[in-house]
Amino acid sequence: MKKHLLAALSLLIGVGSFAQNTPVNTVLLGQRTYTADLNDVWGYEDGNGNEYALVGVRNGFSVVDVTVPSNPVEQFFIPGSNSTWRDIKTYDHYAYVMHDFSSSPSNNGLLIVDLDSMTNPTFQFIYPKAIINTVEDSATRSHNLWIDENGVLYIFGADVGLGGALMFDLTNDPWNPSFLGMYNSSYLHDGFARGDTLWGAALGNGMVVSDVTNKSQPAFRAQWNTPSTFAHNCWPSDDNQTIFTTDEVSSGYIAAYDVSDFSNVSETDRFRVVPNNQTIPHNAHVLGNFVVTSYYTYGLHILDAQDPTWLIEVGSYDSSPLSGDGYDGAWGAYPYLPSGNILITDIQEGLFIFEANYTPAARIYAFVEDSVTGLPLPAAKVYLQADNDSVALDPVDAGFRRAKIGSFGDSAFVSLANYHPIATTFNYQGGVVDTVVFKMLPIDFSVEEGDVNALSLAPNPAKDFTLITAPRALADGDVRIMDMNGKLLYTEAWTSNSNTHKVALNLPEGLYIVEVQSGQTTWTHKLVKH
Template identity: 35%
Template sequence: MTINLIPFGMRPVRLIVWGLLMLSAAGLRAQASKNVSLISQLSFPVELNDVWGWADSSGREYGLVGRTNGVSIVDLANPAQPVVLHDIPGVTSVWRDLKTWGHHAYVTNETGNGLLIIDLSGLPGSVSYVDTVLAGVTTAHNAWVDEDGYLYLCGTNNYNGGVAIYDLNPDPGLPAFVGAYDQRYVHDLFVRGQRAYLGEILDGRLTILDVSDRSAPLVIGSQTYPGGFTHNTWLNDAGDICFTTDELNEGYLIAWDVSDPEDIREQDRIRSSLSQGRAAPHNVHVLNDFLVTSYYRDGLHIVDAARPGNLVEVAYYDTSPLAGGGLAGAWGAYPFLPSGRVLVTDMQEGFFVLDVAYRRGAYLEGQVTDGQTGAPVGQVDLRVLGVEGGETRSQTSGAYALGVADSGSYQLVAQLYGYETDTLTVDLLPGQLTTQDIVLQPLPRIDLEVVVREAGSLDPIPGVTVAALVPDTTVGFTFTTGFDGRVIANRFVINTYSVQVGKWGYQT
């Protein structure tokens, strides 16, 4: 095929195409829930932020509810009728985070007055509390307390917004400063086994610290990734997978293999189906290999993460009447009460007590290969018909993994331009892996040569962009001519194409 281009200034103004490239072979939504039921809901006159839970020595459970103007202690003795026992005043702050150690709660804010320390030992009758400035820290975004009784404050007003570390063992009511990490701003963190997993949100970075010497934390691993906005982190029970959330509209919940901190690798990523992936995730927690996430406008989101390379959405409860992107709705979730009940704070809708039926997903995995060569085929779109979010794309190795929440017989469609679309029937059972390899048959192909010449002189033109587009689809191929004005496309799929050519200085 030869295409002639006319330089600007030449007449006539026309494009001469010798040959025709026509090849043929012959906002708002109703409240939604799945595997989650509402036990109770409690409204508040102000907006809420984070939530934590606590149980006394008798097993009586409480919700610690962050408000923009303080903290409320909610009695859950009758979870169907929660009662606010105590309202603790605080400086006005959109952000509060709460953690507990023994019978003390530690509450951060981003306005001032330091750390709020609450003694819960007098519940249900009374609580005592004090605002404490610790080693110059007057504000902090988040907090963590590890299993050894060390408190970590991050996003602080000093230490470059990093992490300040305190020992609670001598006196839980007066944390003793131990050390700090100040290389970058840290938005949130999780600590276990003398390793800290940092969400360095401004850098889109997951960083791992060795905190065996808490006076001198040491970076032992770090990973950035395109589009990252690493908001929070949480480790699985086995300690080899760290989950992160990207607090962005259309952000992801991502599973990372952290077994080797020097070689952190992504395993899978997932978004909520309620807003078709448009909502922003906030805070992820891990309970028995289930991910319990406060998901802003999509409410509470539950993912089966037993197979970290195949994350499956299995439950949800939409606490918010809002839909899509935006930082409103479910701020916090707490799934660790002895009763198993889950507490959720929705910024606008209040405090929720929920009952979650944790159920394993049904896993579907396999390999896609070329029917002629046997080679693996990547970038194949695979979808389970009738399942929102039941789609994935094969890797370069040809491997794919996806899952569904409910057992049944499903239609699996595998599609990639240049191959015949394949539809298979698969029977899937919860908690079980079904292996389904797929062999795609390639469509007929030819070796195609295109030559672009200058009209009049017929000299070849190098550096011309040639685009072959399949009409009424998003499929297209772009080439650039070489020094001889040629483009050679081997094994080009036979079809009907719309051809566009162009180069600065020429009319097309």
């Protein structure tokens, strides 16, 4: 890390990086500038472990060796029609590249490049042929591509039919994709396919999901709108239970949806960098429990999505000198290189190579309740030392939640009229979703019970232990601790021939019943654990 940091500092001085915000859990390892504007990016590793950035440029396709991130070297460049949009995906050792509307006289169609040779690459431009309602047509441009694990190429937003998803088999002959079928119910701006499920981002038509087991007859599965009704990009979690979407609009959201039941798709959370700052999210990618996104004027952004109901920002790097809305800055992201390095293409600033520290967030759900009745206490005041902040409690369940990056301890101070105040500690643990309950004891609640022949407990309320004193020495006996519902939580033998017995309290905060039994005699006493 230190070596990378020194290299990054040197690079910052050399190229004059314009980062506007302090990087979080990211280190810039390298950068390469271009004379033309960039668009999307993909990655590739050859058989010798060398890593490459496959870069979309307004006027062609660039392949850059990023094996040594501080010294990215372009291997070759293939000129193409001038276009704002150019997308790249790979299958085996082939790259597939396609652009959208071109300002040149004609569109290039699909560029196929054999990446086996970086010094003298073999490539060809073709116009993939499709048959729609028995009529043959050819795709000369498209907005995005995807290639699934079965070697099926999906061409989204092409100039064929409604611009849905053209599907081609690459496994028989990667140079000559064979047409399989088309989703033609609506235009698809982008998409993702896994197994036999096609997820489509259809802009104003929201998210659409199809079963493409039969590629010639896709079957409807689900449809829903995203927060800003402009579904631009989508990527499912590894277990296919959640899908993440971006809305390519000012102040747009990254949204998460529970898709475990297509008949009942529900939004679980939504996130934007800073509310109302106009920044536009572009392309989100799932990497394990993290979502790596390119934001136009913000750059690289990383969310911890381990809990899809609570998305937490854990990493960022601002690659652009620009701010606010506008379609400038970071276009594409690629977080899947074997080295773990992340590629970002910034339209104006060039290709960036980052090292990211994927630090999981620590999430705490906390509640305040009466230790005797268990009822919530929403009027309580909670102060957290780490944030130097007073917390507003939910008016119904007296709860709040906090998230941090990494693991550390915090102190909480809880107060409420007619209750004993609480000063306690709790821990944030990276990657853990934890629940903390602050139990407050009413001032007028007494734990004194019985007469001189009864048990006594000290301290009470107690934190780590309590000493039980019986009215006489006991030759034998048992100690039991139960909750207020009578559930047995702890039992051990009494210290023989003694009238005292120390009990370690490995119990949550709350109210308990302590019971000591010797022969035919049973003593009980209430215990408060803080």
